Amino acid sequence: MMENKKLFGVTGLFDSPDAIIHAAEKISSDGYKQYDINTPYPMHGMSNAMKLKPSKLGYFALALGLSGTAIAFLFMAWVTNFDYKIVIGGKPYISFPAFVPIIFEVTVLLASVGTVVTMLLLFFRLPNNSHPLHDTNYMKSVSVDKFGVIIEASDKNFDLGKVKSLLTELGAMDISEIYYADEYTSKYKVYTPKFLGFLAVTAVFICAITYYTLNILLYQQPFSWMMNQAKGKVQSASVMFNDNKAMRNPVEGTVAQDYIPYPFKDKPEEAMASLSNPLLPDKATLELGKQRFLTYCSPCHGNFAEGDSRMNGQFPVPPSLHTDKVRNWPDGRIYHIITEGQNLMPSYSSQILRNDRWAIILYIRALQRALNAKEEDLK
Amino acid sequence: MNIDYSTEVSVVEGKPSFGSINDIIAKPTEEFPNKKYLLVLTITSTMLGIGAICLGITFFYGIGMWGNNNPVGWAFDIVNFVFWVGIGHAGTLISAILFLFRQKWRTGIARFAEGMTIFAVMTAGLFPLIHVGRPWLDGYLFPYPNQHGIWVNFTSPLLWDVFAVSTYLTVSFVFWYVGLIPDLATLRDRTVGKIKKAIYSIFSLGWRHSNRHWHHYEIVYLILAGFATPLVLSVHTIVSFDFAVSIMPGWHTTIFPPYFVAGAVFSGFAMVQNVLIFIRKIFNYEHIITVDTLERMNKIMLLTGSMVGYAYGMEFFTAWYSGNPIEMFTFANRAFGDYAWAYWIMVSCNVFFPQLFWVRKIRRYIPAMFVIGVFVNVGMWFERFVIIVTSLSRDFLPSSWAYYKPTIIDIGILIGSFGLFFTLLLLFTRTLPVVSLAEVKAVITGAQPSHKGEHE
Numbered sequence: 001m002m003e004n005k006k007l008f009g010v011t012g013l014f015d016s017p018d019a020i021i022h023a024a025e026k027i028s029s030d031g032y033k034q035y036d037i038n039t040p041y042p043m044h045g046m047s048n049a050m051k052l053k054p055s056k057l058g059y060f061a062l063a064l065g066l067s068g069t070a071i072a073f074l075f076m077a078w079v080t081n082f083d084y085k086i087v088i089g090g091k092p093y094i095s096f097p098a099f100v101p102i103i104f105e106v107t108v109l110l111a112s113v114g115t116v117v118t119m120l121l122l123f124f125r126l127p128n129n130s131h132p133l134h135d136t137n138y139m140k141s142v143s144v145d146k147f148g149v150i151i152e153a154s155d156k157n158f159d160l161g162k163v164k165s166l167l168t169e170l171g172a173m174d175i176s177e178i179y180y181a182d183e184y185t186s187k188y189k190v191y192t193p194k195f196l197g198f199l200a201v202t203a204v205f206i207c208a209i210t211y212y213t214l215n216i217l218l219y220q221q222p223f224s225w226m227m228n229q230a231k232g233k234v235q236s237a238s239v240m241f242n243d244n245k246a247m248r249n250p251v252e253g254t255v256a257q258d259y260i261p262y263p264f265k266d267k268p269e270e271a272m273a274s275l276s277n278p279l280l281p282d283k284a285t286l287e288l289g290k291q292r293f294l295t296y297c298s299p300c301h302g303n304f305a306e307g308d309s310r311m312n313g314q315f316p317v318p319p320s321l322h323t324d325k326v327r328n329w330p331d332g333r334i335y336h337i338i339t340e341g342q343n344l345m346p347s348y349s350s351q352i353l354r355n356d357r358w359a360i361i362l363y364i365r366a367l368q369r370a371l372n373a374k375e376e377d378l379k
Numbered sequence: 380m381n382i383d384y385s386t387e388v389s390v391v392e393g394k395p396s397f398g399s400i401n402d403i404i405a406k407p408t409e410e411f412p413n414k415k416y417l418l419v420l421t422i423t424s425t426m427l428g429i430g431a432i433c434l435g436i437t438f439f440y441g442i443g444m445w446g447n448n449n450p451v452g453w454a455f456d457i458v459n460f461v462f463w464v465g466i467g468h469a470g471t472l473i474s475a476i477l478f479l480f481r482q483k484w485r486t487g488i489a490r491f492a493e494g495m496t497i498f499a500v501m502t503a504g505l506f507p508l509i510h511v512g513r514p515w516l517d518g519y520l521f522p523y524p525n526q527h528g529i530w531v532n533f534t535s536p537l538l539w540d541v542f543a544v545s546t547y548l549t550v551s552f553v554f555w556y557v558g559l560i561p562d563l564a565t566l567r568d569r570t571v572g573k574i575k576k577a578i579y580s581i582f583s584l585g586w587r588h589s590n591r592h593w594h595h596y597e598i599v600y601l602i603l604a605g606f607a608t609p610l611v612l613s614v615h616t617i618v619s620f621d622f623a624v625s626i627m628p629g630w631h632t633t634i635f636p637p638y639f640v641a642g643a644v645f646s647g648f649a650m651v652q653n654v655l656i657f658i659r660k661i662f663n664y665e666h667i668i669t670v671d672t673l674e675r676m677n678k679i680m681l682l683t684g685s686m687v688g689y690a691y692g693m694e695f696f697t698a699w700y701s702g703n704p705i706e707m708f709t710f711a712n713r714a715f716g717d718y719a720w721a722y723w724i725m726v727s728c729n730v731f732f733p734q735l736f737w738v739r740k741i742r743r744y745i746p747a748m749f750v751i752g753v754f755v756n757v758g759m760w761f762e763r764f765v766i767i768v769t770s771l772s773r774d775f776l777p778s779s780w781a782y783y784k785p786t787i788i789d790i791g792i793l794i795g796s797f798g799l800f801f802t803l804l805l806l807f808t809r810t811l812p813v814v815s816l817a818e819v820k821a822v823i824t825g826a827q828p829s830h831k832g833e834h835e
Binding site: 017018020021024036037038039040041042043044045046047050052055057058061065075076079080083084086088089091095098099101102104105106108109111112113115116119120123124126127128129130131133134139140142143144145218221222223 | 396397398401438439440513515522528529530532533534535536538539542543546549550553554557561564565567568569580581584585586587588589590591592593594595596597598599602603606607609610613617620816817818820821825826827828829
């Protein structure tokens with residue numbers, strides 16, 4: 001007909017269910033394979049008339065359902081027995097009876113949704129709105145009250161004259177030829193600039209919406225995340241008290257838990273004389289001392305007590321602890337300095353427990369020994 | 380009265396032509412709605428607006444705006460949830476269970492009932508989400524890998540509920556949509572508007588009414604019905620587990636699953652019947668949704684209503700037979716305690732009035748069945764209220780007993796839930812075919828081949 005159009009097939013319409021069943025039987029027994037019957041509703045006996053094989057979708061449903069069963073069970077077993085073990089109600093980690101409802105629901109969900117998707121995408125190759133039959137008078141009739149048959153040109157027995165006479169012989173009305181434009185053959189027109197642009201805009205739009213929702217909108221009122229509560233917060237003002245402070249001072253004479261007064265304040269000599277290390281330099285104590293030393297002392301005195309920390313040069317240089325003076329100090333003297341502070345060094349009495357201070361001293365001794373090893377240490 | 384039961388009455392009265400079926404079913408989607416429709420839509424959307432305002436207040440100030448307080452921690456929110464999930468059950472029963480039983484009369488009402496299922500479950504789903512108090516954290520209900528390194532509790536009935544209701548909504552939607560595809564294709568071929576045609580083309584996926592497709596389509600419809608049948612029974616069973624798995628007297632009973640399912644079907648059918656009475660009148664579907672169909676629905680209501688009545692009696696028997704004084708007290712308290720008024724509303728609406736359906740004249744008389752349907756829905760709402768509130772307000776510890784009273788916000792949200800449901804329903808009647816074109820055409824007399832000479 002037109003140069004850029006190809007013949008898709010020949011259609012004919014019928015009026016009664018009996019006629020279309022008869023037509024289907026005749027066409028299929030004449031050996032045509034590429035034909036179709038279009039009816040506004042499913043017709044009993046048509047599958048037999050067209051000699052269609054029984055649908056395989058039941059097997060898909062079975063497979064999808066069983067995989068839903070397996071996925072649900074394995075997932076819950078993994079969560080409750082490996083990833084997040086918590087005893088609930090004295091039940092075993094994998095308590096199968098309690099899993100049954102969810103296993104059932106997931107089975108049904110996967111089987112039904114999966115079967116429908118398989119049918120539409122795999123079996124029917126839908127969505128397909130560019131099929132040659134769309135927008136033809138034929139399609140408009142079969143979607144209302146007519147029963148139609150189409151024999152496609154791709155059938156190997158196809159012969160225009162023969163097919164037309166066959167349809168006439170069967171009593172078909174409105175026998176007509178359906179053509180399609182060449183573009184139909186280039187099936188997927190997805191990678192056009194227009195479509196890719198649309199995808200990009202959609203992606204940006206969705207990202208923006210998601211960002212706005214999750215990072216901005218959700219932190220507006222009324223989504224307060226329990227931030228607004230009728231209570232006094234640390235360092236805030238309060239109208240309840242005369243001094244307008246939400247935080248209250250402890251009652252006078254309050255002693256902190258575990259507090260023991262330090263009797264040698266400003267008396268380093270006495271501390272030196274009367275204090276001695278109660279700990280022994282065993283492995284656990286040295287580990288403890290190392291940990292505390294690295295936390296509290298090393299920022300100034302350096303990791304190996306050589307006074308080479310990054311404070312060096314930016315600040316009065318912190319002293320090395322490997323000098324003869326420090327080496328010769330008894331433990332009590334170092335303890336006094338940690339407790340009381342000295343020069344720019346503040347007191348660490350509120351930060352390091354008494355026991356830990358002694359452990360630090362043992363660790364410092366170990367460092368000193370390491371840098372000034374004696375002959376006998378080699379043995 | 381002599382009625383001939385030897386031949387089955389045709390589902391569709393008369394023998395309308397396929398073309399006229401198309402015209403009459405597609406009509407509401409093609410014309411501008413009249414004033415009555417707009418008036419009703421205004422009313423329902425006002426109800427929806429009231430609900431939205433009350434929800435806004437709830438979100439802003441917190442759920443302290445509701446009447447819930449110790450010991451009644453579950454009240455209107457959960458009552459409404461169970462009520463609306465129950466309403467949804469009729470749709471799946473009609474579309475799946477009656478399909479498996481080959482009840483052809485379902486064709487006229489299946490699409491509409493399925494739509495009601497979806498809207499009812501959507502309405503129901505709202506309530507657990509707002510019940511948690513901070514609904515923007517609802518994502519935690521689902522098991523997803525998160526930065527907290529924690530998972531949901533798979534052994535909790537509340538989590539089963541999440542799975543059951545979301546699966547139910549998804550599968551109902553898929554079922555509904557699969558049924559809609561051929562009808563959307565018919566509308567696509569009918570419509571003249573360009574935008575409408577584009578929309579119908581997208582959603583009909585390019586369906587061609589091909590018998591190579593119908594061949595698989597019918598199998599899939601059967602498979603879906605096969606899955607949806609146990610699903611619909613499981614959903615209200617699992618909802619009843621929310622109560623039955625606890626140790627609360629009046630909740631902790633094994634009769635709950637079947638009793639809840641029967642009650643759900645009961646109230647669902649009442650709602651479908653009520654709405655269809657209007658639909659068939661307004662859109663002139665009297666010959667498609669016939670009085671015979673309505674009568675059959677009333678018979679199902681009579682059956683399920685009697686099952687519910689039996690369950691009420693059996694609960695009392697169980698309480699007495701258990702010899703458990705707390706259980707006995709709970710049930711005596713239901714019938715004669717503070718909430719006796721609610722209990723007797725429930726019993727009269729659910730047990731006594733539906734028994735009138737034994738009379739054939741009442742079963743077929745539309746005003747009477749409408750009133751009974753309304754009673755059933757009132758009664759079923761009160762059933763959930765009685766179960767939830769009376770048990771909680773008189774729990775094990777007499778010192779914490781309290782009388783629950785809803786606040787105006789609670790009532791506003793209840794009104795809003797009806798507004799949401801009916802607004803969605805009204806929009807549905809104007810945008811999609813509310814009766815399945817393909818299925819109705821297939822059951823008209825003479826629509827199927829006579830197979831002459833095949834069965835000799």
